[in-house]
Structures are given as C-alpha cells and as structure tokens.
Amino acid sequence: MPKPLLLLLLITLLQLSLSASLTNPGDIAALKSFKSSITPSTILPSSCISTWDFSFDPCSSPKTTHFICGLTCSPDSTRVISITLDSVGYSGTLTPLISQLTHLLTLDLGQNSFHGPIPNSLSSLSLLQTLSLRYNSFFGPLPSSITTLTNLIDLDLSGNFLTGPLPTTLSSLTKLTRLDLSFNRFSGELPKLPPNLLELAIKANSLSGSISKVSFSDLTRLETVELSSNSFTGVLPNWFFQLPSLQQVNLANNSLTGVDIAKPDRKYNNLIAVDLGYNKIQGYVPVNFSDYPALASLSLRYNRLRGPIPLKYSKKGTLRRLFLDGNYLSGTPPVGFFYRGGDAVAGSFGDNCLRGCPRSSPLCLPSQKPMAVCKQAYAGKLSTSFD
Structure with missing residues (x-):
C-alpha cells in the first residue's frame, strides 16, 4: 500500500478511536435506555430523538447529522449535562x-x-x-x-x-x-x-x-x-x-x-x-x-x-x-x-x-x-x- 494511503488510513482509524472514547460509557448506556423507553411510533423523522444514532458518539463534534439536538455535553465532550427534548409528542416511560x-x-x-x-x-x-x-x-x-x-x-x-x-x-x-x-x-x-x-x-x-x-x-x-x-x-x-x-x-x-x-x-x-x-x-x-x-x-x-x-x-x-x-x-x-x-x-x-x-x-x-x-x-x- 502506498505510504500516503497508509498514513491516511492510520489517521482515520485514530480519529475513529478518539471519537469512540469521548462520551462516558455510563452516559451512553443511559441514553440508549432513555431512547428505548420511548414508543418508536412517536419518534417522528423530524424529531431530535430520531437523530440519536449510537453508531456515532453522542458527544463528538461537529454534530451535522447525528445527535444534532436534544442533548448537550460538557466542554470536554465526555459527559452529558443537559437533555432538553422538543415537544413533538414522545410517549413512553x-x-x-x-x-x-x-x-x-x-x-x-x-x-x-x-x-x-x-x-x-x-x-x-x-x-x-x-x-x-x-x-x-x-x-x-x-x-x-x-x-x-x-x-x-x-x-x-x-x-x-x-x-x-x-x-x-x-x-x-x-x-x-x-x-x-x-x-x-x-x-x-x-x-x-x-x-x-x-x-x-x-x-x-x-x-x-x-x-x-x-x-x-x-x-x-x-x-x-x-x-x-x-x-x-x-x-x-x-x-x-x-x-x-x-x-x-x-x-x-x-x-x-x-x-x-x-x-x-x-x-x-x-x-x-x-x-x-x-x-x-x-x-x-x-x-x-x-x-x-x-x-x-x-x-x-x-x-x-x-x-x-x-x-x-x-x-x-x-x-x-x-x-x-x-x-x-x-x-x-x-x-x-x-x-x-x-x-x-x-x-x-x-x-x-x-x-x-x-x-x-x-x-x-x-x-x-x-x-x-x-x-x-x-x-x-x-x-x-x-x-
């Protein structure tokens, strides 16, 4: 593999590794449980919760397609400090x-x-x-x-x-x-x-x-x-x-x-x-x-x-x-x-x-x-x- 491609691959893997390690694991588990407790049919495509895709890190930046609203993280991007949902009729416990x-x-x-x-x-x-x-x-x-x-x-x-x-x-x-x-x-x-x-x-x-x-x-x-x-x-x-x-x-x-x-x-x-x-x-x-x-x-x-x-x-x-x-x-x-x-x-x-x-x-x-x-x-x- 040419060196430039190898270097690019290593940088990409490093970025993914860093991204995966941002949010506290306990916070991620809590967010997953929070979303799973909401009735799926009440999560509208245009809603904040619909962007909560856990194949991405919740606190990673920039938030362009995933976790774009509904939560805020600490300045060091390791802890969730705010959940403020949109009022779209989410139902659940x-x-x-x-x-x-x-x-x-x-x-x-x-x-x-x-x-x-x-x-x-x-x-x-x-x-x-x-x-x-x-x-x-x-x-x-x-x-x-x-x-x-x-x-x-x-x-x-x-x-x-x-x-x-x-x-x-x-x-x-x-x-x-x-x-x-x-x-x-x-x-x-x-x-x-x-x-x-x-x-x-x-x-x-x-x-x-x-x-x-x-x-x-x-x-x-x-x-x-x-x-x-x-x-x-x-x-x-x-x-x-x-x-x-x-x-x-x-x-x-x-x-x-x-x-x-x-x-x-x-x-x-x-x-x-x-x-x-x-x-x-x-x-x-x-x-x-x-x-x-x-x-x-x-x-x-x-x-x-x-x-x-x-x-x-x-x-x-x-x-x-x-x-x-x-x-x-x-x-x-x-x-x-x-x-x-x-x-x-x-x-x-x-x-x-x-x-x-x-x-x-x-x-x-x-x-x-x-x-x-x-x-x-x-x-x-x-x-x-x-x-």
Whole structure:
C-alpha cells in the first residue's frame, strides 16, 4: 500500500478511536435506555430523538447529522449535562437508568406524553438544577427523594396526574427559586416551603387546610403566589400580606371565609395584584387594601361581602382593575369611580345590592340582584343607603 494511503488510513482509524472514547460509557448506556423507553411510533423523522444514532458518539463534534439536538455535553465532550427534548409528542416511560447521567444539570421533557411514575432514581442526579416534566402524563406520588436534589433551582411538574400529599421535606430544596406543581391531584396541607422561592404555583389541585405561617416562614424573597382552585379554608391572615417581597397573589376558587389585612408597614409596599374571587369571604370589603401604594388590581368577586364600597378605593390612583361583583354590597358606589377620565377603573360592581349605580357605566354590569334577594340576605334590615 502506498505510504500516503497508509498514513491516511492510520489517521482515520485514530480519529475513529478518539471519537469512540469521548462520551462516558455510563452516559451512553443511559441514553440508549432513555431512547428505548420511548414508543418508536412517536419518534417522528423530524424529531431530535430520531437523530440519536449510537453508531456515532453522542458527544463528538461537529454534530451535522447525528445527535444534532436534544442533548448537550460538557466542554470536554465526555459527559452529558443537559437533555432538553422538543415537544413533538414522545410517549413512553422515564427509564430509571437516567440516574447514570450524574453530571446532568438540566432535564426537560416538557409537553410530551411520557407516563408512569417518576422514578426514585432521579435522586442520583445530585448536580441537577432544572427539572421540568411539565404537561406529560406522569402519575403516582411525588417521590420524596426529589427533595434530596439540593442544587435544584427550577422544578416544574405541572400538568400531570400526580397524587398524594406533598413531601414534608420540600423545604430542603434551599436553592429552589421557582416551583410549579399546578394542574395535578395533590392533596393534604401545604408543607413548609423552600426558603428562597421567588415563584410558587400549585393551582388546580386538591390542597386543603389553612394558609399556615409555618409554610411561609423565612420566605423573604417570595414575589408570586398562585394557589387558586384548591380547597383552602379559614381566614387569610395579615402576616401573609406582610411577606416583604410579595407582589402578586392568586387564591381565587378556594373556600376562604375571611381576610385579615392591616395597614402595611412602609417596607411592605410591593403588592401589585390580589385575586381572592370565588371564595366564601364574609364581612365588609377590606379597606386596608387601599393602603398598599402599588396595588393596581384587586378581585373580591363572588364572595359574601356586605356593606358599602370603601370611599378610599375610588381615590386610589394606582388602582386600574377592581372586581367586586357577585357579593351583597349595599349603598351607592363612590362617584369618584365614574369621573376619572383616562384613569378609569376596569372591572365590575354588578350582581350586588347597590343603588344608584349609573347604568351607563360598564362598572355597573351585570344588573343588581333583585330587592327580594337583598332583603333576605340582610334579614329584612335595609339601611337608608340601601334603599
């Protein structure tokens, strides 16, 4: 064989040898198991997984025809550090051998059709920072072993069929800043939450009990709370609104019976939006909401509130949305709501027991309750402002 051809052959063999030795063998075995656990008919020709051809090294470069998407390797091309799948409807189970990808930082299988239980072996992924299994069909309890993943920053398991109580060790995820468990079937009370949360979303589940101070203790960075469509009961306590970074609250569609809210301390001035609609809140409209300087949106619709609309609400310049419809509010709404020009408030005062609400104003829609209903609600005791 001529020397130039022999040299070219040796170089080619050397390159193939180096290429074959790049990715950690344990990682390759895990990736093979991961792909084999996906139903072949759901791997479309245009999908990322269709390019996973194990006759080539997963971490070799350049990726022109094989492993072109869906995974990322470490700078030295030896370990898989990210699996982020395209949302094309992959169906299958999550292989327990995923635990061998011990350098994994991101696992995102969102918006596919994976099913079965979440494997306990995920606890071996000690470096994991982002875990997203959102909008699949995983079922069963949330493994408590997930709470050993102390490097997690973002945990999103929303839109599955997960059941049972939340792990009592959830607070051990001390680096977690975003938690979304919405649209599942979790039940029981809210446990103590991770201390560095910025965003909390567990809407549309079956959580119950009261909003406990133990659950929210030390959450000085919490900005967003989304717990709507559960079964929380009792009075929403004043300390809740004193969480120092709180901006947005949605506890609509629960069974809360009251709101205890005092005037805010000067340092608690971040509250922007509050939705407590569709609960069972009784008493007068909480006037102290108007003392939060940045409040722009407030919904107390479809509760059991009585009495007048606070005059201070009509004088609050930051307020842009106000929904008080579906209660038993009485008297005449403050005229300030109807003469604000470009600062007009959007919302509704309809379906109450108000009198003198201008029919020309969208705020007064829908129409007020019949007088007979209002008299029954007030046991026949109508104030002069109510007539």
